[in-house]
Amino acid sequence: MTRTRFLLGLSAGALATLLVPLAVTSCADTGGGDGVTPPPTPMPDAQADTSPLDGGCDAADPTCVDEIIPCSAVEWCPVETGVDNLYALTKVWGASKNDVWAVGAGATVIHWDGAKWTRTPVPPALPNPLEIRNTFLSIWGSGPNDVWIASTSSTIYRNTGSGWVHQRPPLDEYQERPVQAIWGDGPNRVRIGVRAFSFDRIIDDQHWILNGNQLTTSTNGELEWQPEEGTAWIFGYYGTPDNLWLTADNRYNNDWQRAYVQNGRRLGDGGMEWTESEVYALVNLHAIWGSSADDIWAVGDQGAMRRLRAGQKEWEVIPPVTNESLHAIWGTSATNIWVAGENGTILHYDGNTWTPQRAAFPPGKKRPNLTGIWGSGPDDVWIVGGHVALHSGELPGGVK
Amino acid sequence: MRRPDRKPLAALAAAALLAVLGVASCAQSDALVARDTPPPPSFTPDPDGGGTDGGGLPGAPLMCIGTECPDGFGTCLSGPVGSAPHKCGTDLMRDADNCGGCGNKCGDFEPLHMASRCVDGACVAQCSSASGGLGFDVADWRNCNGKIADGCEVDVLTDENNCGGCGNACAKGVSCIGGKCGCPTGETECDGYCVNTMFDEVHCGKCGNSCWMFPSPDQCESPPPNTVYRCDEGECGQLRCAEGWIDCNNDLLTLGCDSDGCEAPAGVENCGECGKRCKEHESCLVDNGNAECGIPCAKDKKVLCGDKCVDLLNDANACGACGIACPSTGPNGKRTCTNGVCGSECAEGWADCNGDPADGCEVDLQANPDHCGACGKQCDVAAGQPCIEGKCLMVDCDYPGAK
Numbered sequence: 165m166t167r168t169r170f171l172l173g174l175s176a177g178a179l180a181t182l183l184v185p186l187a188v189t190s191c192a193d194t195g196g197g198d199g200v201t202p203p204p205t206p207m208p209d210a211q212a213d214t215s216p217l218d219g220g221c222d223a224a225d226p227t228c229v230d231e232i233i234p235c236s237a238v239e240w241c242p243v244e245t246g247v248d249n250l251y252a253l254t255k256v257w258g259a260s261k262n263d264v265w266a267v268g269a270g271a272t273v274i275h276w277d278g279a280k281w282t283r284t285p286v287p288p289a290l291p292n293p294l295e296i297r298n299t300f301l302s303i304w305g306s307g308p309n310d311v312w313i314a315s316t317s318s319t320i321y322r323n324t325g326s327g328w329v330h331q332r333p334p335l336d337e338y339q340e341r342p343v344q345a346i347w348g349d350g351p352n353r354v355r356i357g358v359r360a361f362s363f364d365r366i367i368d369d370q371h372w373i374l375n376g377n378q379l380t381t382s383t384n385g386e387l388e389w390q391p392e393e394g395t396a397w398i399f400g401y402y403g404t405p406d407n408l409w410l411t412a413d414n415r416y417n418n419d420w421q422r423a424y425v426q427n428g429r430r431l432g433d434g435g436m437e438w439t440e441s442e443v444y445a446l447v448n449l450h451a452i453w454g455s456s457a458d459d460i461w462a463v464g465d466q467g468a469m470r471r472l473r474a475g476q477k478e479w480e481v482i483p484p485v486t487n488e489s490l491h492a493i494w495g496t497s498a499t500n501i502w503v504a505g506e507n508g509t510i511l512h513y514d515g516n517t518w519t520p521q522r523a524a525f526p527p528g529k530k531r532p533n534l535t536g537i538w539g540s541g542p543d544d545v546w547i548v549g550g551h552v553a554l555h556s557g558e559l560p561g562g563v564k
Numbered sequence: 565m566r567r568p569d570r571k572p573l574a575a576l577a578a579a580a581l582l583a584v585l586g587v588a589s590c591a592q593s594d595a596l597v598a599r600d601t602p603p604p605p606s607f608t609p610d611p612d613g614g615g616t617d618g619g620g621l622p623g624a625p626l627m628c629i630g631t632e633c634p635d636g637f638g639t640c641l642s643g644p645v646g647s648a649p650h651k652c653g654t655d656l657m658r659d660a661d662n663c664g665g666c667g668n669k670c671g672d673f674e675p676l677h678m679a680s681r682c683v684d685g686a687c688v689a690q691c692s693s694a695s696g697g698l699g700f701d702v703a704d705w706r707n708c709n710g711k712i713a714d715g716c717e718v719d720v721l722t723d724e725n726n727c728g729g730c731g732n733a734c735a736k737g738v739s740c741i742g743g744k745c746g747c748p749t750g751e752t753e754c755d756g757y758c759v760n761t762m763f764d765e766v767h768c769g770k771c772g773n774s775c776w777m778f779p780s781p782d783q784c785e786s787p788p789p790n791t792v793y794r795c796d797e798g799e800c801g802q803l804r805c806a807e808g809w810i811d812c813n814n815d816l817l818t819l820g821c822d823s824d825g826c827e828a829p830a831g832v833e834n835c836g837e838c839g840k841r842c843k844e845h846e847s848c849l850v851d852n853g854n855a856e857c858g859i860p861c862a863k864d865k866k867v868l869c870g871d872k873c874v875d876l877l878n879d880a881n882a883c884g885a886c887g888i889a890c891p892s893t894g895p896n897g898k899r900t901c902t903n904g905v906c907g908s909e910c911a912e913g914w915a916d917c918n919g920d921p922a923d924g925c926e927v928d929l930q931a932n933p934d935h936c937g938a939c940g941k942q943c944d945v946a947a948g949q950p951c952i953e954g955k956c957l958m959v960d961c962d963y964p965g966a967k
Contacts, residue, residue, distance in 0.1 A: 250877060252903035269877060269884060269904025293845055294859060297867045297876055299884025299904040316885045340887045397891075413891075422921060447921055466919050487919075533905070550903065 221530050227507050229531055233524040240510060240523035240547065240554040245281040247272050249529075253548040254301055255536035259308035264538070266548050267300035267313050273328065274553075276546075279560060281553065286328045289319045302356075304346035310383070314343035317358060322383075334379040334389035335361055347401035347408065349380045356380075357398025357410060360417075363391045377412070392436065396424045402452045402460065406430035409441075411452040411462050423449045425462060425470075425479075443470045443479045450491045455498040463490035463503050469518075485511060485518045492547070494537035504534035504547045510554075523547075523554050630957035631948035632965030636685065640666035652950035652957070653931035657685045676715025677705035691716035704743065706730055761798055768795035775800035788825030791816065812838035830855070877904045894924020913954075915939050930954045 221228040235241035247253065251270035258264030262278030274281045289296050298315035305311035309325040317335040320343065321328040334356065335341060345357035360377045377394035381387040396412035403409045407429060414424035423445035428436040443449065449464035458474035467484030488509040495501030499515030508531030510521040525531055532550025539545030543557035633639065633652035640654040640662040654662050660670040663682035670680040670687035680687040694703040705716035708723075708730035718726045720743055725733045727740035734745035739753055747758035754761070754771035761767050765775045775795050783793055783801055790809035796802035805811055809826035812834065816823045828834045833841055835848035836855030842848055846857045861873035868874075869886035876882060880890045883901035890899040890906035896914040900907040910916055910925035917927045917939035927935045933943035936951035943949040943956035947967050950957050959966050 250903060252905045254905060288845065294847075294868060295845060299876065301884070316888060319885065340885070342885065342888050420922060447919075465921070533907070535905075 221528065225530065227530045229508075229525045229527050229529055232527050233522070235524045238522035238524050239512075240521060240556050242524060242526060242552045243281065243555050243559070245274055245553045246283060247274060247281075247551070249551045252299070252533075252550050253536070253553060254299065255303045256538045256546045256548045256553070257303040257305055257311070257536075258538055258540060258546070259305055259311070261540040261544050263308050264540075264546060265303055265305075265311060265313070266536070266546070266553055267303050268548070269299040271296045271298055271300065271315075273300065273313060284328065286321060287330060289330050301342060301344045302346045304348070304354075306348055312346045312354060314346055314356060316343055317341045317356075317361075320356070332387045332389075334381070334387075334391075345398045345400050345410070347403075348405055350405040352383050353405070354381060354383050355401070355405075355408075357401060357412070359397040360395050361391075375417075392438075394426075394438070396421075396426075399448070400451045402454055403428075403457065407457055408436070409452050409454070409460055411449045411464075413448050420446070422447055423464065423468075425449065425452065441472070441479070444481055445470060448489075450489070451493045453493040453495065453501075455495055455501070459498050461493055461501065463493050463505075465489040467505075469503075482518075486520070491533070491535040491549070492537040494539065494545070496539065496542045500542055502537055502545060502547070504537050504549065506533045507531045508534065510534065510547065523552075525552065626958035626960060628959055628961040628963070628966035629944050629947055629949040630959035630963060630965060631950070631967055633950065634952060634957065634959075637950075637952060638662065638666055650928065650931040650933060650951065651948070652952060653928070658682050660687075663687050673715065677703075677717075678715050763795055765795050768800045769798035773800070784821035786821075788816065788821065788823050790826040810834050810838055832857070877901070880906070894921055894926075896925040 223230055245253070245266070247268065248270070251268050251272050253266050253268035253272065255268075256264065256266040258276070262276070264276035266272075266274050266276070266281070271286045273284050273286055275284050286296055288294055289298075296315075296319060298319050300313050300315045300319075303311065303313045309323075311323045312320065312331075313323075313328070314320040318333040318337060318340055320331040320333065322331050323329070335358075339361045341358040341361055343356050343358050347355050347357075349355040356379050358377055358379070360375050362373050363376050365372050365374055374391075374393055375395045376391035377396055377398055378392040379389040380392065381389045394412075395417035396414035397416065398410055398412045401408060401410050408427070410426050410428070412424045412426070414421035423443050425441045425443045426438045427441050428438045431437050443462060445464065445468050447465035447468050449462040449468060449470065451464070452460065452462045454460035460472045462470045462479075467486040467488060467490060469482035469484065469490070470479040471482055472479045486505070486509055488506045490503050490505035490509065490511075492504045493501065495513070499513070501513040502521075503509075503511040503513070503518075508523060508525055510523060511518045512521050513519075529551065532552050534547050534549030534554075536548045537545065539556075545556045547554040547556075636655065636657045637652040638654045638656050639649065639651050640656075640659075641649045654666065656662055656664055656666075660680075660682045662668060663670050664685040664687075668687070670682050672679040672692070673689070674692070677692050678689050679692040680689045682688075691705045691707060693705060702721060703719045704721050706718050706720050706726065706729075707716045708718040708720075708726050711717075718730065720726050720728055720730070720732075720740075722740050724738070724740045724745075725731075727734050727745050728743040732745075734740050738746045739756060741747060741753065741756065741758055747753050750760060751758040752761050752767070752771065753759075754764075754767040759767045759771075761769055761771070761773075767773060768775050775793070784803070787793070787803065790806045791803055792806045793801050794804055796804055803816060803820060805816070805826035808830050810828045810830050811823075811826045812828040813824070816825065828838055830836075831848045832846065835842050835857050840857070842857035845859065847860050848855050849858045849860060860868040864873055864875075866873040866875050867886065869882055874882045874886065876884055876886075878901050880899040880901040882888060883890050883906045884904045890901055890908070893899055893908045894916075896911045897908050897916075898911050900909055913928065913930050914925035915927045915929050915935065915938070916925045917935050920926075927939065929935060929937055929939075930953055931951050933945050933949065933951040933956070935941060936943050936956050937954035941956075943951050948965075949967075
């Protein structure tokens with residue numbers, strides 16, 4: 165069996181930032197509350213009574229969907245996004261049930277208003293005047309009028325309610341780095357995690373060149389990015405600004421250290437102290453999430469799952485329930501968690517057992533590599549990846 | 565069908581080379597030997613068990629496991645990097661390091677402009693060509709005289725008697741340049757190169773007339789802004805606009821030294837002609853000397869990264885963004901970029917069976933009897949059953965070594 169592995173990783177689902185307790189804030193605005201909305205459009209080929217297999221991929225390919233699956237028979241239903249199949253969706257985040265963003269390749273940024281997905285324009289990343297075509301790898305917001313997306317260090321954008329605005333790059337053009345993780349660093353502050361870069365620092369009148377992998381800035385006024393030391397390529401964050409977890413790949417520093425998790429604690433002087441937390445994994449852990457500060461999960465390649473609960477000194481190795489690589493994790497409580505990954509993998513945890521869930525993937529196409537999850541609550545969850553945006557829960561008009 | 569009988573295992577590469585050279589034809593374009601190369605034969609039965617490699621009747625199932633290497637396969641300890649020494653894991657028909665037998669390496673013969681490769685268990689010589697590059701001239705060597713001793717003796721890119729191919733002689737006094745006799749219309753041969761003497765600074769008007777060595781005596785003491793003297797219409801010292809500038813008020817030719825020179829920058833403000841302004845986000849693109857407004861690389865649905873057009877949706881060295889290369893993989897793996905997202909997969913015929921990314925795709929599914937064709941698909945190793953081309957060897961029960 166050959167191996168296929170996608171390398172996204174990142175901020176699992178992303179609840180609204182400054183959550184204390186962590187699981188509550190994201191569900192705060194779930195009412196919809198905008199009156200009657202037209203029913204959304206499920207993807208045409210997700211309907212049980214429509215088109216036959218279109219032969220878009222080799223039927224002998226085991227990753228190919230060879231049956232028409234009705235949405236009514238499964239937990240997850242694709243919703244039409246209007247995005248060209250050429251462009252993979254990568255991440256999803258929302259401020260509320262009717263205010264959800266998804267990003268992906270070809271500078272794709274789409275917005276869900278409760279009824280439909282609509283593409284939003286992204287201006288050029290000046291000084292490059294050309295149309296941006298990058299793949300956006302990360303999204304995070306502190307609220308409906310403060311949303312951040314990023315592809316690389318020179319293509320970071322912020323939306324405060326009036327469209328996407330290019331942000332001052334934290335690194336010079338010679339150190340372009342992919343940005344897979346964005347998170348809050350406190351009130352009016354933001355943090356990004358990147359692949360390692362180098363920066364200058366004067367220590368005791370001596371000039372040093374150091375490795376960095378995180379940058380933080382105040383979001384008021386012009387951004388002044390401050391580097392933090394580190395060597396690992398950061399995939400995702402989870403936690404609060406004062407008690408933050410990250411998952412990363414440190415193989416470029418230690419070639420065996422593909423799974424690398426750190427916990428950051430805020431110091432009295434405002435800085436962060438980062439401590440490595442051994443997770444006992446040889447493979448990349450692409451996403452990290454917790455139902456609270458006392459219950460943290462990390463998932464990654466080859467079905468790897470790790471869990472750290474209050475009182476435990478070491479991460480618990482969860483027996484894998486799949487061999488597929490897992491790229492996203494999000495939930496609403498310790499007993500209601502979803503994980504998504506390659507080859508259309510979706511798993512649900514009820515507090516005791518991880519159970520595979522099915523989606524009405526379009527027939528005649530490969531099962532997508534799912535890389536992002538977010539929901540406003542237990543009955544309104546989105547999973548994105550590849551060519552689909554999947555939804556679980558009732559949408560207006562009775563569509564799942 | 566059985567594979568053709570092999571050459572004696574001790575056949576040396578050089579001997580094979582000389583043997584095939586002896587029947588070389590002048591008509592051959594790039595190979596010395598006209599030799600049919602049948603599709604690689606298989607030694608494993610069809611999936612339905614109807615193979616006859618073990619000597620059985622067509623359609624008859626092969627009931628016994630094979631334990632001896634089938635014809636054409638061996639167990640060689642040396643080989644290409646990554647080839648594990650599995651039993652019968654060496655393809656003696658195609659392995660250039662073990663061609664026809666373990667250790668028979670197909671060599672190259674650079675002084676004679678020849679290389680060799682392994683075809684059906686024998687080293688087959690062919691003429692080599694220099695593809696150019698730093699320190700190398702482009703050459704296309706052929707064996708035009710059919711003789712063995714001097715190998716591939718003619719470069720058909722430069723040989724006047726064999727220009728472009730053996731036997732194609734150029735007319736007397738005409739050179740062979742790049743495989744063609746003489747120069748294209750409008751160009752003149754100077755020092756073995758085709759140049760346009762109308763605009764060439766070194767051969768202006770005629771071969772050897774260098775404008776640098778013979779400047780015009782009536783040049784301006786101080787040339788007008790953004791102008792240069794260059795070869796134009798076969799004459800040196802012509803005052804013209806410097807590259808990137810345009811003379812919009814057309815006074816350069818009339819006023820000469822007293823003109824205001826080339827006052828308008830070419831580009832988005834004056835794309836191809838004065839006053840032709842490109843729209844916002846457009847660039848002034850120059851293609852074959854013609855300037856037009858447009859988005860760089862857009863017609864190919866690519867993106868300009870530095871000075872190259874790149875497909876951000878499929879290029880593993882720029883996946884999703886200029887300069888963002890997908891992470892390296894372990895051994896026998898390959899990086900992928902699909903729909904703008906990085907990934908990795910095993911190279912064809914290899915698999916990651918132990919789940920350890922450190923050793924990448926460590927299993928050769930074609931020859932590993934513990935993972936024959938798929939991870940965990942084990943041959944009868946205790947009995948000595950090898951994995952041949954991804955299948956555990958089955959043979960007729962009267963075949964040698966059958967169990």
